[in-house]
Amino acid sequence: MSYDCEIIAVGSELLTPHRLDTNSLFLTAELNRLGFQVRRKHVIGDEPQALTQTIAGCWDRGFLTVVTGGLGPTEDDLTRECAAAALGVELRRDCEQERWLRERFQSRGYAVTQRNLKQADVLSGAELLPNPNGSAPGQWLVSENRKQERRLLVLLPGPPGELKPMVEAELMPRLGRLVPATALVTETLRIAGLAESEVDERSAPVYKRFPRVETTILASLPGEIELYFRASAPTEAEARAQAHEVAALVAAELGNAVYSHNGELLEQIAGHLLLGRGQTLATAESCTGGIIASRMTHCAGASQYYLGGLVTYANSAKRELAGVGEETLERYGAVSGECARELAEGVRQRFHADWGISVTGIAGPSGGSEEKPVGTVYFGLSGSAGVQTWMRQFHGNRERIQRLAAAHALNALRLRLLEETSR
Amino acid sequence: MSYDCEIIAVGSELLTPHRLDTNSLFLTAELNRLGFQVRRKHVIGDEPQALTQTIAGCWDRGFLTVVTGGLGPTEDDLTRECAAAALGVELRRDCEQERWLRERFQSRGYAVTQRNLKQADVLSGAELLPNPNGSAPGQWLVSENRKQERRLLVLLPGPPGELKPMVEAELMPRLGRLVPATALVTETLRIAGLAESEVDERSAPVYKRFPRVETTILASLPGEIELYFRASAPTEAEARAQAHEVAALVAAELGNAVYSHNGELLEQIAGHLLLGRGQTLATAESCTGGIIASRMTHCAGASQYYLGGLVTYANSAKRELAGVGEETLERYGAVSGECARELAEGVRQRFHADWGISVTGIAGPSGGSEEKPVGTVYFGLSGSAGVQTWMRQFHGNRERIQRLAAAHALNALRLRLLEETSR
Numbered sequence: 001m002s003y004d005c006e007i008i009a010v011g012s013e014l015l016t017p018h019r020l021d022t023n024s025l026f027l028t029a030e031l032n033r034l035g036f037q038v039r040r041k042h043v044i045g046d047e048p049q050a051l052t053q054t055i056a057g058c059w060d061r062g063f064l065t066v067v068t069g070g071l072g073p074t075e076d077d078l079t080r081e082c083a084a085a086a087l088g089v090e091l092r093r094d095c096e097q098e099r100w101l102r103e104r105f106q107s108r109g110y111a112v113t114q115r116n117l118k119q120a121d122v123l124s125g126a127e128l129l130p131n132p133n134g135s136a137p138g139q140w141l142v143s144e145n146r147k148q149e150r151r152l153l154v155l156l157p158g159p160p161g162e163l164k165p166m167v168e169a170e171l172m173p174r175l176g177r178l179v180p181a182t183a184l185v186t187e188t189l190r191i192a193g194l195a196e197s198e199v200d201e202r203s204a205p206v207y208k209r210f211p212r213v214e215t216t217i218l219a220s221l222p223g224e225i226e227l228y229f230r231a232s233a234p235t236e237a238e239a240r241a242q243a244h245e246v247a248a249l250v251a252a253e254l255g256n257a258v259y260s261h262n263g264e265l266l267e268q269i270a271g272h273l274l275l276g277r278g279q280t281l282a283t284a285e286s287c288t289g290g291i292i293a294s295r296m297t298h299c300a301g302a303s304q305y306y307l308g309g310l311v312t313y314a315n316s317a318k319r320e321l322a323g324v325g326e327e328t329l330e331r332y333g334a335v336s337g338e339c340a341r342e343l344a345e346g347v348r349q350r351f352h353a354d355w356g357i358s359v360t361g362i363a364g365p366s367g368g369s370e371e372k373p374v375g376t377v378y379f380g381l382s383g384s385a386g387v388q389t390w391m392r393q394f395h396g397n398r399e400r401i402q403r404l405a406a407a408h409a410l411n412a413l414r415l416r417l418l419e420e421t422s423r
Numbered sequence: 424m425s426y427d428c429e430i431i432a433v434g435s436e437l438l439t440p441h442r443l444d445t446n447s448l449f450l451t452a453e454l455n456r457l458g459f460q461v462r463r464k465h466v467i468g469d470e471p472q473a474l475t476q477t478i479a480g481c482w483d484r485g486f487l488t489v490v491t492g493g494l495g496p497t498e499d500d501l502t503r504e505c506a507a508a509a510l511g512v513e514l515r516r517d518c519e520q521e522r523w524l525r526e527r528f529q530s531r532g533y534a535v536t537q538r539n540l541k542q543a544d545v546l547s548g549a550e551l552l553p554n555p556n557g558s559a560p561g562q563w564l565v566s567e568n569r570k571q572e573r574r575l576l577v578l579l580p581g582p583p584g585e586l587k588p589m590v591e592a593e594l595m596p597r598l599g600r601l602v603p604a605t606a607l608v609t610e611t612l613r614i615a616g617l618a619e620s621e622v623d624e625r626s627a628p629v630y631k632r633f634p635r636v637e638t639t640i641l642a643s644l645p646g647e648i649e650l651y652f653r654a655s656a657p658t659e660a661e662a663r664a665q666a667h668e669v670a671a672l673v674a675a676e677l678g679n680a681v682y683s684h685n686g687e688l689l690e691q692i693a694g695h696l697l698l699g700r701g702q703t704l705a706t707a708e709s710c711t712g713g714i715i716a717s718r719m720t721h722c723a724g725a726s727q728y729y730l731g732g733l734v735t736y737a738n739s740a741k742r743e744l745a746g747v748g749e750e751t752l753e754r755y756g757a758v759s760g761e762c763a764r765e766l767a768e769g770v771r772q773r774f775h776a777d778w779g780i781s782v783t784g785i786a787g788p789s790g791g792s793e794e795k796p797v798g799t800v801y802f803g804l805s806g807s808a809g810v811q812t813w814m815r816q817f818h819g820n821r822e823r824i825q826r827l828a829a830a831h832a833l834n835a836l837r838l839r840l841l842e843e844t845s846r
Contacts, residue, residue, distance in 0.1 A: 012639045013651060015461045016609060017452035019641075020443055029440035038438045040473055043464040046639070050463055057480075074623040074640055108816075116620055133819040135620075159642050161823045218441050283734070289720025290713030293734040297712025300788055300821055308740040311706070311716040313731040317774055321731070321744070351740055365723050398723055 003179060004062030005036040008054055010070035010079055011158060012045035023068045023156075023163055030167055034175050035184045035232075036064060046076040048085075055086035059145050059153065064175075069158030071136035073116045079155055080121050080139075087143065087153065090124040093117070097128060097137060104135060123153075129170040134162040140174060152178070185239035187247040189227040190260045192411040199225045199257075203250040213246045222400050223407030224266065259414060266410045267295040273417035274305035274355075281413070282351030283309035284322050284343040286334065286360040287377060291406040307351040312343065318360075322346035335360055337378050337389040344380030345387050355417075356382040359409050361394075363401045377405045381416055388416075425655045426602060427485030428459040431477055433493035433502055434581060435468040446491045446579075446586055453590055457598050458605020458655050459487060469499040471508075478509035482568050482576065487598075492581030494559035496539045502578055503544050503562075510566065510576065513547040516540070520551060520560060527558060546576075552593040557585040563597060575601070606659035610670040612650040613643075613683045615834040622648050622680075626673040636669045645823050646830030647689065679841055682834070689833045690718040696840040697728035697778075704836070705774030706732035707745050707766040709757065709783040710800060714829040730774040735766065741783075745769035758783055760801050760812040767803030768810050778840075779805040782832050784817075786824045800828045804839055811839075 007028070009021035021043050028038045039062055044051045051070070058065040070079030084091045097120035105112045119136050122128060129138030139155040154171060156163050191199055196219045207215040207229070214230040227250060231242035251258045259269050274281055283292045293309040296302055310321050315334055318324040323346035324339055332338040340358045348356025361377025368374035375394040380387055390412075394404045430451070432444035444466050451461050462485055467474045474493070481488040493502030507514045520543035528535045542559050545551060552561030562578040577594060579586050614622055619642045630638040630652070637653040650673060654665035674681045682692045697704055706715045716732040719725055733744050738757055741747040746769035747762055755761040763781045771779025784800025791797035798817040803810055817827045 011641070012637065013641045013649075015451065015464065016651065016653070017448050017455065018609075020445065020448065022443065025440050025443065028438065032440065039468065039470070040477070041438065041466040045462060047462070054463070072640075072642070073620040075627065076640065110618065110621070113620070113624065115624065133823055161645055161819065161826075165820055216439075216441060280737075282740075285713075285716075287720075288717075289725070290708075290716030290732065290734065293708075293713030294711075294717050297710075297734070297736060298822065298825075302712070303736055306736055308736040308744070309713065309734040310744075311713065311720070311732040311734070313720060313726055313729055314703075314774070317705075317731040321733075321773060350744060351737070399721065402717075402720075 002035050002037045003064060004039050005031055005064040005066065006040045006042065006058040006062055007038055008042045008044060008051070008058065008065065008067045009158075010044050010046070010051060010067060012076070014043045014069075015045050021068075023158065023160060026160070026164060027066060027068070027167065030172060031064075031066075031175075032230075033184060033186065034172070034179060036175070046070065046078060048078050048082050051078060051082040052085045055083055055153070059086060059151055060147075063150070064152045064154070066154045066156065068156045068163060071119065071138075071155060071157050073119055073135065075115070080118070080123070083139075083153060083155060084123055087123070087141075089143075091121045092124055094120050094122045094128060097122070101135060129156075129166055131157060131162055131166055133165055134159065136162065138166050138170060140171070142178070184230065184232045185236060185243050187229045187240075187243040187261070188263050189247055189251055189254070189258050190263070190266070191225040191227065191254060191257050192223060192259050192266055192407060192414075194225060194254070194257045196225055199227065199254065202253050203227065206249045206253055207246050210242070210246045213242055215246065221407060222396070222403035223411070256415065256418060259411070265295075265299075266407065266414065268299050270410055270414045270417065271296070271299050271302060271305055273414060273421065277417065277421060279354035280305050280307050280351075281355045281357065282307045282347045282353035284347035284356065284358040285309060285311050286313060286318070286343070287363040288359045288402050288406045288409070289313065291402055292357070292359065292409055295406065295410065307353050310347055318343060322350070335362055335372055335376060335378060337380075337391060340378040340380035340389045341382075341387045344382035344389070348382045354383065355413065356380075357409055357413055358382075359405055361401075361405060363398045363405075365398055375401050377401070377408075379409055379412060381412060383416070425458050425460040425605060425607065426487060427462045428454055428487040428489065429463045429465070429481040429485055430461055431465045431467060431474070431481065431488065431490045432581075433467050433469070433474060433490060435499070437466045438468050444491075446581065446583060449583070449587060450489060450491070450590065453595060454487075455607040457595070457602060458607055459598070460607065460655070469493065469501060471501050471505050474501060474505040475508045478506055478576070482510060482574055483570075486573070487575045487577070489577045489579065491579045491586060494542065494561075494578060494580050496542055496558065498538070503541070503546070506562075506576060506578060507546055510546070510564075512566075514544045515547055517543050517545045517551065520545070524558060552579075552589055554580060554585055554589055556588055557582065559585070561589050561593060563594070565601070604657060605655055606657070606662045607653065607655045608659060608662040608666050610652045610666040610684070611686050612670055612674055612677070612681050613686070613689070614648040614650065614677060614680050615646060615682050615689055615830060615837070617648065617677070617680045619648055622650065622677065625676050626650065629672045629676050630669050633665070633669045636665055638669065644830065645819070645826040646834070679838060682837060688722075689830065689837065691722050693833055693837045693840065694719070694722050694725060694728055696837060696844065700840065700844060702777035703728050703730050703774075704778045704780065705730045705770045705776035707770035707779065707781040708732060708734050709736060709741070709766070710786040711782045711825050711829045711832070712736065714825055715780070715782065715832055718829060718833065730776050733770055733773075741766060745773065758785055758795055758799060758801060760803075760814060763801040763803035763812045764805075764810045767805035767812070771805045777806065778836065779803070780832055780836055781805075782828055784824075784828060786821045786828075788821055798824050800824070800831075802832055802835060804835060806839070
């Protein structure tokens with residue numbers, strides 16, 4: 001059983017050469033989980049006629065219409081008005097929402113204007129979806145179209161930081177209650193340290209034996225690969241069993257390159273391993289410039305195992321803050337195994353951490369040489385038993401090299417912790 | 424003068440969570456150069472009814488309809504058939520194209536199948552656009568719709584390696600001969616430290632006086648706003664002058680909240696200001712956990728002005744690495760103006776930098792209290808003349824609070840540098 005759905009992204013900026021509607025990818029993934037199938041996607045500018053027409057067309061055709069964007073307070077934001085026109089319903093001002101908006105503005109020291117208050121306008125019969133991350137609430141309306149078919153319209157804010165939490169906290173639970181229990185299940189494997197082609201070559205002989213399970217390989221973040229296994233069956237338990245069987249067999253084939261089975265991120269897994277061992281980490285980053293630190297602190301509760309880090313971009317900082325020897329820098333240079341060794345050990349000691357990890361390399365575009373081209377990165381991993389160092393050569397632009405090096409360092413830490421734990 | 428255009432991307436893979444239609448960005452950039460304005464974009468799966476309906480809708484509405492994808496030889500490839508149905512014209516087999524296909528296959532040692540030969544089917548009245556990079560030719564049809572309005576339909580292959588050369592070599596020259604020269608130019612302002620609604624209220628009275636320039640407001644990153652000004656005119660110079668006039672007037676209205684006119688990022692602007700003054704920066708981050716450091720080092724050449732930073736997540740790190748007093752932490756806590764002051768001054772001294780900036784706060788979800796709720800963030804900015812500290816209250820989830828605090832800190836640094844420079 002699947003339900004037809006169309007997604008409309010609103011905003012003139014999405015019709016320029018500079019912007020894509022990326023919200024629909026996240027939405028599609030979420031909707032698929034409940035058996036909704038996206039049939040068409042539309043991008044419409046801030047033009048009332050086009051938007052009204054498009055919403056009306058969707059409302060005629062398929063069960064669910066999701067509109068993202070155009071819920072802001074500006075005159076360009078016309079999604080509420082156009083949805084009302086398309087469905088032939090009234091907009092009414094919601095008193096509670098108006099009070100909430102006034103309080104929100106007051107608490108921030110802004111005055112509420114009439115323009116802001118239009119964010120309290122609600123389609124007649126719709127339910128508001130609270131937005132803890134912005135001033136635009138979402139809307140949820142179940143009704144019938146002119147052919148007396150049951151229809152569902154959902155209005156969501158455009159900024160991903162507002163849309164995503166609202167979809168997770170408000171939309172998905174409501175959809176789950178509205179449609180019969182779903183039987184579409186996806187299992188995810190996240191993989192680090194292997195190329196996409198290698199993952200495919202090693203896993204294809206396994207997953208090809210299960211044509212009923214849809215397998216997708218995606219190079220998600222630089223240095224990381226995701227494998228999705230999607231199964232549908234009359235019951236969720238059956239679907240899960242089908243997806244799980246393939247995922248487990250592929251995971252066995254890929255060994256410890258698989259770092260998570262449930263969507264958890266590399267930094268979360270490293271955090272779990274540290275926490276399980278009651279150990280702590282400190283980081284010393286040169287070319288990754290804080291990416292490892294910000295990934296570690298992205299996880300709530302990171303303070304239990306992540307003590308902090310140094311971003312030692314300048315050589316003087318490497319010397320004075322991490323204790324890298326003057327002679328080391330002169331003799332081997334900042335991009336060297338020796339420097340990585342002293343950085344990792346220095347940061348571990350200075351933070352009184354159990355583990356210290358260091359990254360020093362050439363992210364480019366300049367700074368490369370014949371001997372050490374752009375993309376040359378040295379790593380150090382220091383623990384109570386000593387320091388390991390090693391080198392990797394990465395390819396791509398500056399940002400990609402930085403991200404590949406950060407993922408590599410986190411994965412090296414994970415593998416080392418696994419090894420220690422299994423001893 | 425501008426011409427309305429709609430773009431339809433065809434392919435079921437574009438309706439999964441893993442793929443976006445990126446061809447439309449390239450197409451939009453090219454079309455804008457000739458004064459074509461993209462009014463709507465659609466993504467349709469390999470479903471004949473949906474595709475026929477969508478092409479017919481576009482043919483009714485606007486001057487130019489561009490369809491990408493669905494020109495391959497498989498059964499899923501239905502663009503030719505659907506276009507014929509939508510316009511009510513016949514498909515005829517083109518002998519020359521058929522011969523070309525046969526030769527192409529033969530020269531590669533394949534046999535031609537009937538399925539392959541459908542790539543020689545042409546809309547009656549259409550001109551073929553040669554494809555040197557694949558087997559699917561494009562099609563170009565100028566005709567009239569049922570309201571006797573002149574209309575143009577273009578079918579293009581989906582693979583970017585085939586589409587792009589065809590657009591450049593075949594489509595653009597034909598369009599250039601069809602319409603009088605028009606240029607479309609976009610100017611961008613990037614803004615920090617103002618809410619979207621405030622930006623709109625202050626700029627609307629200005630940009631409303633210029634209805635020929637299309638103005639769009641976008642909340643891009645947390646804490647940052649973008650304003651786009653789009654103008655079309657017979658020449659690029661005229662269009663640029665029109666867009667620039669409005670952008671300059673709005674920029675004057677918004678004052679120093681505007682940080683760039685050319686798409687440069689906040690961290691790039693802060694870097695330019697430091698570089699211009701020959702000064703250096705170091706950062707001490709607690710709740711932002713390295714986001715400011717990684718934004719600063721995202722820019723190539725950052726080593727000229729960014730010395731590095733501390734991620735002092737643990738209190739012991741604040742004490743030992745940044746020199747925050749034991750008493751300060753005990754008496755005021757880590758989330759306090761006093762701690763921010765000592766962090767900023769400590770990091771500046773330890774890195775021998777001209778400027779030190781510090782952030783310490785509660786990103787959540789836990790750790791908040793009545794007195795200092797989640798989102799409470801203290802900042803410190805230390806220079807040779809002393810340290811300023813201040814507090815801000817942010818709202819949202821952990822990641823949003825982290826990103827808002829990082830943007831706020833970078834913007835505070837920028838404003839301070841501007842002030843110093845203008846002295």
